[in-house]
Amino acid sequence: MTSTAPAPAVDRAPSGIVSPSSLAPTGRSLWRRARWYLLAVAFLLLGAVVVAGLSQEHRYPPLDPRSYDQDGAHAVIALLEQRGVTTSLTTDATGRPTGADTLVIPEPDLLSAAELRAVAAARHTRLVLVAPGPAALSALAPGIRPADEHPASSYASVRSTAPQCSLAEATRAGSAHLGGQLYTSGSRGEGCYPHNHGFSLVSTRTQGGDVIVLGSGDLLQNQLLAKDGNASLALGLLGSQPHLTWHLPDYGSPIAENTHRKNPTDYIPAGWRWATLQLAIAAALAALWRGRRLGPVISENLPVVVRAAETTEGRARLYHRAKARGRAAQALRRATAHRLAPALGVPLRAGAADPDALCAAVADRLAARPAADVRALLYGPDPTDDAALLRLADDLDALERQVRKP
Template sequence: MTSTAPAPPAAEPPAAEATPTSLAPTGRRLVRRARWYLVVLAVLLVAAVGIAVLNRGHRYAPIDPRSYDADGAHAVVALLEHQGIRTGLSTDPAAAANGADTLVLPEPDLLSPAQLRAIAAARHQRLVLIAPGPVALNALAPGIRPSDEDGGVPFAPVQSTHPDCVLDEAVRAGSASMGGMLYTSGTRGDGCYSRRHAYPLVSTPSGGGDVIVLGSAQFLRNDELAKDGNAALALGLLGSQPRLTWHLPDYTAPVLEGTQRKSFGDYLPKGWHWACYQLAVAAVLAALWRARRLGPVVSENLPVVVRAAETTEGRARLYRRAKARGRAAEALRHATAHRLAPALGVPLQAGAPEPEALCAAVADRLPERPAGDVRALLYGPPPTDDAALLRLADDLDALERQVRNP
């Protein structure tokens, strides 16, 4: 009777080594996290392109007689033509001045000195200057100056103002929306719509006609023409002669030297600084409100007790992944110095032992180790590779054992 020997137990397959799981975000994970931000950005780009395509039509500058927009001036030109006034547009101010009874010059500061001299020498019944600077005033309206040159305020907000002057056109129109740059009337001029002892409208004789200086042309806008006496004032100033030429400024031309340049604050609405103060107060109140809602710090027990060895290993893996050998070496040396100081009777200063005192104490305890070698071990340069870091850990452990058991 043959007995069958039991088969040897099958060898268990070797356990697969646990592969470390990387916590660093991958490209796919980053894209997945940011997909909604990318969708919103794409929608905004498509909307911006669509708006740009829809609004790519020609846009005119403010107070342009060809513009039907709210800030254009086509309505006043249409009213003048309805009353029989012949109107025209020109890009050459010198040629326009020779063939016009009334010449309107928006932005006269964009004209060159030669152009200003040609306009001053031309024969016209009325010249209307809109917001001129000192250089244009000296050439076309001598005697009239910006009010800030005499210590006055340079600007005034546009609002309904009574004329309070003897100019026929202003008296017939009554109150109008006037403001903007302010001027002095000089000895021969008449100022209207007084604002702080200066005027946004000044009339002065010049040759065989007169010059009208306007601090702002807002009353000529399409959306302002029906308010107060704006339409009557516009028709009176621009329709006194049978022919009117409106100069179209070249906004690419440089500004004349000596002309007052507007700063960024000039374009901000009045009282903007009070709005900034209110926003600052609101931010402080919001911070106080959130601080009250957070309440005091509440201490809670850890849900799981983690062994110190696991914490040490986890921190070591982080150091290794970041290749922070210097930081790891600093932690090892700091811990060794803190353990050696009480054993050698070296006091702690600011939470750490004095390096010179600690090295001297170790050298006294271990005569075979010079103080320089101890200092190089405890406070030397960081290791350059992992092998040097391991040697440093072994040397620190050996030094601590020798100090405790000399």
């Protein structure tokens, strides 16, 4: 009675495990490649969160008396209050004054026609307008016009300028930072701080009181108030009355939306432009650094090991599919001649044996087989069908066995 031994168990790799010779990326290799990129993305996200948190602080528009920024006007309000001037903020320009006061309108062009008429009828003791347009000048400062006679010189850059006029506040302050829109003084007004063909400060007298027109409000900003005579001129223009009312523009009004229509680029903070430039330079430097580095020579594992028999079978299938019987026959004959030549002592020249010498040597080894039959077998015509190709392969194999074992 015979017993059959159990077949040895064959270890099969689990379907999810990659063989050592595979080139499939592993989790460890993926982590090594991606960790620096993930770290960079984490830093960018952290920076975005910090910037978003810092941008939550309230930003005031320029010349806002509540703003401590460089373009704000809180410093001049603080100086006026130190000198006993009471200040108040309002968003209603049509309210009538409670007494002798000064009204400052930093954006007169944002007022509607009805609001301009109401301000003109309110009869403020002093009215200060910052860069008004033609409509505001016609309603609040008759006789004063923009210096449009010379369009190239109707606007001047803000710089330290001498007053060159007899206005008491200007002569007491001396040089100040004036510029911006330029105006003509008219017959009843007096122009100060001249630039080319216009003035950056014009004062005039109306039925309601004094009107001061400034081409630019930069001298009232926190960053310029301490330079030259800016503080003295600001206190003289705004502090002549015991009470000051500062109008806060309504930037949500239809006039403001039409006047200050923003482009998509206006919503991009200025700091992000510099950050984008720095990132572009860093990317270019990284590309140059990585582009010049070839790196060390590394060895790679073959994806799969293919046996020689499979390669031969694969080539045979290609020949069969293309019906290349002649190419297949030439390959078989060439391989047989290349193996027979060293066995018979026939030298190889340029990788091939001389046909006549090889056929003569085979005929000498096999006395029963003439040289003509050997030449027909090794160098004869191509087979015409698959059966003839198979017979040729068998005949070549038999010839090689006979030569090696006659």
